[in-house]
Structure formats: C-alpha cells, structure tokens
Amino acid sequence: MNLSARMIAVLTSVGLLSGGFLSTVGLLTKERIALNKQKEIEEAILAVVPGTESSQKLYEEKDLSIYGGKDEDGNLLGFAIHASGVGFQDKITLMFGTNASLTRITNLTILDQKETPGLGAKITDRESFLKYWENKDCSQPLSLRKPPAISPEDLSSSEVNTITGATISSESVLNTVNLSLERLKRLKTEGKFAIEERNAN
Amino acid sequence: MTNKTFILQSSPHFKDKDSVPKIMYAVIFSLMPAAFASIYFFRLKAVVMLFSCVVVSLATEAIFLWLRKKPFHSLLDGSSVITGLILAMTLPPSLSLELAVIGAAAAIAIGKQVFGGLGHNIFNPALVGRAFLQTSFPVAMTTWIPPVTAKINTATYATPLANLKFEEAVAQGTLTPLKDLFWGNIGGCLGEASAITLLIGALYLLFRRVIDWRIPVGIMVSLSAFTGVFWLISPEKYASPLFHILSGGLMIGAFFMATDMVTSPISPLGSWIYALGIGLIVGLIRLFGGFPEGVMYSILFMNAFVPLLNRYARPQILGERSKR
Amino acid sequence: MPTKSIGEEFLKGFWKENPIFRQLLGMCPTLAVTNAMINGLAMGLATAFVLIFSSLVVSSIKKLIPSQVRIATYIVIIATFVTIADRFLAAFFPPISKNLGPYVPLIVVNCIILGRQEAFSSKNTVGRSLIDAFGMSLGFILGLLILSAIREILGFGTFFGFQVMGQWFKPWIIMILPPGAFITLGILLALALQIERKTKARR
Numbered sequence: 001m002n003l004s005a006r007m008i009a010v011l012t013s014v015g016l017l018s019g020g021f022l023s024t025v026g027l028l029t030k031e032r033i034a035l036n037k038q039k040e041i042e043e044a045i046l047a048v049v050p051g052t053e054s055s056q057k058l059y060e061e062k063d064l065s066i067y068g069g070k071d072e073d074g075n076l077l078g079f080a081i082h083a084s085g086v087g088f089q090d091k092i093t094l095m096f097g098t099n100a101s102l103t104r105i106t107n108l109t110i111l112d113q114k115e116t117p118g119l120g121a122k123i124t125d126r127e128s129f130l131k132y133w134e135n136k137d138c139s140q141p142l143s144l145r146k147p148p149a150i151s152p153e154d155l156s157s158s159e160v161n162t163i164t165g166a167t168i169s170s171e172s173v174l175n176t177v178n179l180s181l182e183r184l185k186r187l188k189t190e191g192k193f194a195i196e197e198r199n200a201n
Numbered sequence: 202m203t204n205k206t207f208i209l210q211s212s213p214h215f216k217d218k219d220s221v222p223k224i225m226y227a228v229i230f231s232l233m234p235a236a237f238a239s240i241y242f243f244r245l246k247a248v249v250m251l252f253s254c255v256v257v258s259l260a261t262e263a264i265f266l267w268l269r270k271k272p273f274h275s276l277l278d279g280s281s282v283i284t285g286l287i288l289a290m291t292l293p294p295s296l297s298l299e300l301a302v303i304g305a306a307a308a309i310a311i312g313k314q315v316f317g318g319l320g321h322n323i324f325n326p327a328l329v330g331r332a333f334l335q336t337s338f339p340v341a342m343t344t345w346i347p348p349v350t351a352k353i354n355t356a357t358y359a360t361p362l363a364n365l366k367f368e369e370a371v372a373q374g375t376l377t378p379l380k381d382l383f384w385g386n387i388g389g390c391l392g393e394a395s396a397i398t399l400l401i402g403a404l405y406l407l408f409r410r411v412i413d414w415r416i417p418v419g420i421m422v423s424l425s426a427f428t429g430v431f432w433l434i435s436p437e438k439y440a441s442p443l444f445h446i447l448s449g450g451l452m453i454g455a456f457f458m459a460t461d462m463v464t465s466p467i468s469p470l471g472s473w474i475y476a477l478g479i480g481l482i483v484g485l486i487r488l489f490g491g492f493p494e495g496v497m498y499s500i501l502f503m504n505a506f507v508p509l510l511n512r513y514a515r516p517q518i519l520g521e522r523s524k525r
Numbered sequence: 526m527p528t529k530s531i532g533e534e535f536l537k538g539f540w541k542e543n544p545i546f547r548q549l550l551g552m553c554p555t556l557a558v559t560n561a562m563i564n565g566l567a568m569g570l571a572t573a574f575v576l577i578f579s580s581l582v583v584s585s586i587k588k589l590i591p592s593q594v595r596i597a598t599y600i601v602i603i604a605t606f607v608t609i610a611d612r613f614l615a616a617f618f619p620p621i622s623k624n625l626g627p628y629v630p631l632i633v634v635n636c637i638i639l640g641r642q643e644a645f646s647s648k649n650t651v652g653r654s655l656i657d658a659f660g661m662s663l664g665f666i667l668g669l670l671i672l673s674a675i676r677e678i679l680g681f682g683t684f685f686g687f688q689v690m691g692q693w694f695k696p697w698i699i700m701i702l703p704p705g706a707f708i709t710l711g712i713l714l715a716l717a718l719q720i721e722r723k724t725k726a727r728r
Contacts, residue, residue, distance in 0.1 A: 303697075
C-alpha cells in the first residue's frame with residue numbers, strides 16, 4: 001500500500017470508529033440530558049408558583065418563555081416567566097412567578113448569571129436580594145429603592161431594594177422583569193393563551 | 202594612559218546631584234499638605250490609615266529584602282514610604298484597618314517586589330495595592346463617609362462622582378459645587394478631600410523638576426477635551442470639564458501617580474502619548490463605564506504601554522537619519 | 526530506550542515533570558476552573574479520563590499510524606474521549622457540567638494530552654504509556670487541587686465547600702476571579718522553582 005492510501009485508510013477508519021462510538025454515547029445520554037434540563041425548569045416553576053402540580057408551556061420567543069402552573073384539578077395557579085436580559089457581565093437568566101390575574105409577583109429565582117462574585121452575584125442570594133421580590137404588586141412596573149436596604153415591611157408594595165454596590169446588576173434584573181411582564185400582559189389581552197379559555201368555561 | 206577605562210552602561214550618561222532618596226523625599230514632602238488636609242477632614246481615621254499603610258509597606262519591603270538576601274539600606278530610599286502614603290490616600294476613610302494592611306502588603310509584594318524591586322516594576326505599586334483591594338472588597342472600597350467637618354449626620358455618603366453617575370446629579374441640580382471640590386470638605390478617598398493641598402505639593406514638585414509637567418498637563422487636556430465635547434453638546438446631562446478635573450482621584454493621580462518615574466515613559470513624545478491616553482480613558486470610564494471613577498484603571502492600563510512607548514517614541518539620536 | 530524504572534515513570538508526573546509546575550502545560554483549565562476545589566477536582570478527573578484512554582489507544586495503534594497524519598489521528602482520538610466525558614458530565618452531574626462550562630470541551634486542546642501522546646505514548650509500550658498517563662494525571666490533579674485550595678480558602682473562606690475560616694474573615698474576592706488565578710499560579714511557580722533550585726544545589 002502506498003503512503004497516501006495508508007494515510008487515508010487510517011484517518012478514515014479512526015474517524016469512522018470514533019463517529020460510531022460517539023453516536024452511541026450521544027444516544028445513551030440524550031434523554032438524560034433533556035430530562036435534566038426539564039427538571040431544572042420544573043423545579044424553578046415550582047419555586048416561583050407554589051403549589052404547582054403540573055405545568056404547561058404557553059408561549060415562547062427569544063429570551064422569553066411563559067409557563068402556566070396548574071394545581072391537581074387543572075386550575076391555573078399562575079404564570080412562570082423564564083426570561084433573560086443583559087447584566088453587568090453577561091446575560092442574566094431568571095424565572096419569576098405571578099398569580100393568575102397578573103397583579104402580583106409571587107417569587108423570583110435566578111437561573112444563570114456570571115455577575116461579579118461578591119457583588120453583582122448577590123442577585124442569587126435570597127437574604128440580600130431575592131426576598132424583596134416575594135409577593136410584590138405588579139399592576140404597575142416595579143421600581144428599585146436606593147441603598148441602604150430597608151426591611152421588606154417598610155418597602156412600598158411595588159418597590160425592591162438595590163444591592164449595595166451593584167446597582168447595574170439590580171437594575172438589569174428589574175428591567176428584565178418589567179419588560180417581560182409588560183409583554184406578558186399584552187399577550188394575555190391579545191388572548192394568546194389557550195389554557196385560560198378552557199379554564200374560563 | 203594605563204588607567205584608561207571605558208564606562209559601559211546605558212543612558213542617561215549625564216549625572217546631576219539628584220539621587221533616588223533625594224527625589225523620593227521631595228515627593229514625600231510634597232504629599233504633606235494633602236496628608237494634613239486629610240487628617241483635618243477625617244481626624245484620627247486618617248492618622249491611623251496613613252501610619253499603618255506606611256509601616257506595613259516598610260515591613261513587607263523588609264521581609265522581601267531579607268528573603269531575597271538584599272541589603273537593607275534600600276529600605277531608606279523612601280520609595281516604600283511613598284507607596285504606603287499614596288496607597289493610604291487612595292483608600293476610603295471608613296475602610297477597616299485589616300483591609301488597609303492587606304492592601305499595603307499586596308502593593309509591595311505583588312506590585313513591586315515580584316518584579317525585582319524598585320526600578321523593575323511595570324505598574325505603580327500603590328495602584329496595584331488599591332486595585333487588589335477594589336477587586337477583593339468591592340463594597341468596603343466604595344462605602345464612603347462624610348468628612349468630620351461637613352455637618353451631615355448620615356452613615357454613608359456618596360462621592361461627587363458617584364452622585365454624578367448614579368443620581369443624575371446634573372439634571373437634579375445636586376452636583377457638588379466646584380468651590381467645595383477645590384477647597385475640600387467632600388466625601389471620597391483620603392487624598393481626594395481637597396484639591397488645593399494637592400496642587401501646592403504638585404507645584405513644589407514641578408518647581409523642583411521632580412515630575413514631568415507634560416504628564417499632568419496631557420492628562421488634563423485630553424480629559425477636558427473629551428468631557429468638554431459632551432458638556433458643550435448637552436450641558437443639562439454632562440458635568441463640566443472643570444468638575445471632572447477637580448473631582449475624584451484625578452488630581453492625585455495626574456500629579457503623584459501617573460508621574461511615578463519608574464512607570465512612566467522617558468521620552469517627551471512618549472509622555473505625551475501616555476498622558477493623553479490616561480485622560481481619554483478616565484473620560485471614557487467616567488462617562489460610559491460601569492464605575493463612577495476610572496483614574497486607577499486608566500493609569501494602570503497606560504503603565505502597561507510604557508515599555509512599548511519607550512521603545513517606539515525615542516527621541517532621534519543626533520546625526521541619525523530618519524528611516525522614512 | 527527505556528531507562529527509567531516503572532516506579533520512576535509513575536512518580537515523575539508528581540514533581541520532576543509535573544505538568545503544571547514543571548512543564549507549564551494545560552494552563553487554560555489550570556487558570557480558569559480552579560476557583561473552587563470541586564471544580565478543580567472534576568476538571569482533573571475529566572482530564573485524567575481523557576489522558577489515560579487516549580494514551581491507551583495511541584500506544585496500542587502507534588505502529589499503524591503514518592507519521593504524516595499522526596497529529597490529526599491523535600486529535601480525533603482525544604476529541605472522542607473528550608466528547609464522551611462532556612456528555613457523561615452533562616447527563617449525570619449537571620451542576621458540575623454547568624460550572625465547568627466550555628472548559629470540558631476545551632480539554633481537546635489541553636497540551637498535556639497531546640504532548641504525552643507525541644512525546645511518550647507514540648514511542649513506548651502500552652504498559653509504560655498507561656503508567657505515564659496515570660502519573661501525569663495524578664500530578665495534574667494534585668496541581669489543580671493545590672491551586673484551587675488556596676483560591677477557595679482565600680476567596681470563599683471554604684475548603685471543599687466546608688467553612689474553614691471564622692466569621693472575622695472577609696473573603697478576598699480577587700482570588701476567585703481571573704487575576705487571583707494568575708497571582709496564585711505565579712507565586713506557586715516561583716516556589717516550585719526555588720525548591721527545585723535548593724534540591725539541585727544539595728545534590
């Protein structure tokens with residue numbers, strides 16, 4: 001066998017073997033990886049819309065997915081909004097829940113962020129940031145309160161505390177929430193969600 | 202005839218009476234008005250901070266000299282005292298002592314000694330120490346207290362630049378008056394308290410020709426030009442160039458940190474490029490960056506270009522043909 | 526050609542030819558993922574898996590590979606095992622996979638792995654190559670653990686996630702950011718060089 005034929009033969013067979021091997025591994029792990037992703041979303045939905053037994057994806061566009069959380073009888077408990085926006089360093093992906101009539105934010109969690117550790121990364125911390133988002137009036141856009149932070153009872157019903165030294169990260173969370181809320185309200189008045197019609201009947 | 206020897210060493214070949222300690226002590230002397238001003242405005246806190254930074258700088262230097270088996274007399278050349286002094290003046294007065302100690306140790310260890318000591322460091326050691334603290338303890342490094350002399354009873358207090366950036370101070374009309382920036386009585390780092398005291402020290406250094414006048418002038422020119430354009434276009438949104446020059450660390454940075462002999466270019470052309478670059482980056486960070494103040498990062502950034510500037514912005518040697 | 530004993534072949538990865546401190550290879554994962562010990566360990570194990578299996582395959586088919594295409598062949602083999610490691614982590618350890626992010630696929634370009642194939646496995650028996658790969662892997666894991674221990678203790682105040690520093694301690698955030706990686710690695714390299722110099726002087 002001459003040299004170039006040998007080169008082709010060796011590379012081809014190594015490539016074929018590797019390809020075959022990888023497709024097997026891919027098939028074996030595919031389901032599990034998809035399951036992990038779904039589990040992460042479901043856990044987040046349960047966290048932001050408490051009492052959810054089953055959830056359903058109602059709407060999807062770039063950087064925004066809306067899920068409906070339902071109780072065991074199939075009644076709509078609230079919406080879970082999966083959204084992302086630009087943070088100080090990189091995209092911040094978060095999920096927040098509202099009640100079914102879109103007047104209150106029930107809870108907020110941060111799913112993915114790369115903010116500065118010890119500063120902007122505090123947006124994932126319940127004590128210093130997330131707890132202020134529990135049970136907020138969202139009939140109007142929310143606003144940030146300048147530091148120093150005050151206790152949740154003293155905040156007005158549509159106000160959340162800013163993290164000291166991380167105004168930009170706090171603001172980008174606020175903007176993402178406000179923008180996706182606005183979008184959600186518009187979609188709802190346009191009657192884009194099949195789920196509600198069934199419940200209304 | 203028989204004792205004729207050639208001196209083999211790099212330029213400069215002209216020697217004058219200045220020696221390293223002489224220059225260093227002139228710098229220390231020139232920092233005194235600002236140091237006393239910071240003590241006047243922040244009382245005991247300033248004394249403790251200045252003293253502990255200097256002591257820790259000297260101690261760290263001594264430890265490294267011992268480790269590297271170098272003679273101890275270079276402790277007395279004053280350079281570590283300057284590093285400690287300048288570092289202390291760039292720290293917020295409310296900073297706890299242990300953090301100042303970490304900063305001073307980092308300044309000498311990481312900023313100076315790992316490069317081989319005085320004359321070999323690329324970056325200004327005091328600023329390396331400050332950058333270390335800023336990155337490590339971002340909240341403590343941006344918590345400010347009002348000076349004792351300001352009759353305000355709040356626990357925290359925004360600097361004029363933070364006010365400008367985060368509170369829309371120009372539109373609200375709450376911008377700190379230039380008079381206060383110039384005479385003092387504002388929140389900020391110890392050395393930012395009063396511009397006039399820094400100017401007095403700087404004039405002394407300029408008069409003694411310890412520092413290169415091109416650097417502060419270049420920084421101020423490019424910062425004024427950059428911020429001036431925006432100010433002229435919309436004065437209701439941007440602060441005036443004079444505000445930018447007098448506020449924050451610009452004064453102390455332009456006169457005392459950017460002019461550090463080791464970390465600034467040697468040729469006049471190099472100095473101009475270096476200074477204009479610093480001013481421009483300060484303007485960019487202050488107007489469009491995430492931080493209210495950018496003097497530290499812009500000086501460190503341009504420090505990195507100094508070896509390159511020394512190489513390419515050399516004055517032409519007499520008699521050499523230009524390569525055009 | 527082989528003059529080293531089996532023991533020496535294994536132990537050289539720990540100190541004399543330690544990938545991180547002596548050869549300065551694999552700097553990308555060394556700097557990027559050592560902000561917490563668990564990440565350092567996971568990266569070390571993933572790299573070890575790839576290195577050991579690549580060495581096994583390369584040393585067993587070394588006679589078949591024409592030298593003109595050897596690098597391409599090595600890369601295909603390495604990439605196969607890297608992809609397996611990546612999928613495995615994503616399927617069974619999603620949080621770690623998320624933490625390591627793009628650095629698992631980047632093991633493909635880790636110089637330790639290609640370097641060992643080129644310098645060792647392509648010239649030695651299967652047995653020796655495996656011993657070499659194990660030694661190098663353990664040396665790499667050791668290096669990552671030292672680096673990440675220093676960074677985690679100073680940057681978070683924890684050791685493998687357990688609080689070790691008292692309440693008084695204010696974490697040095699710089700240590701878990703990229704500059705902290707460079708500073709720590711620099712200091713460790715200086716130390717390693719100093720120790721090497723001392724031991725050489727004694728010999």
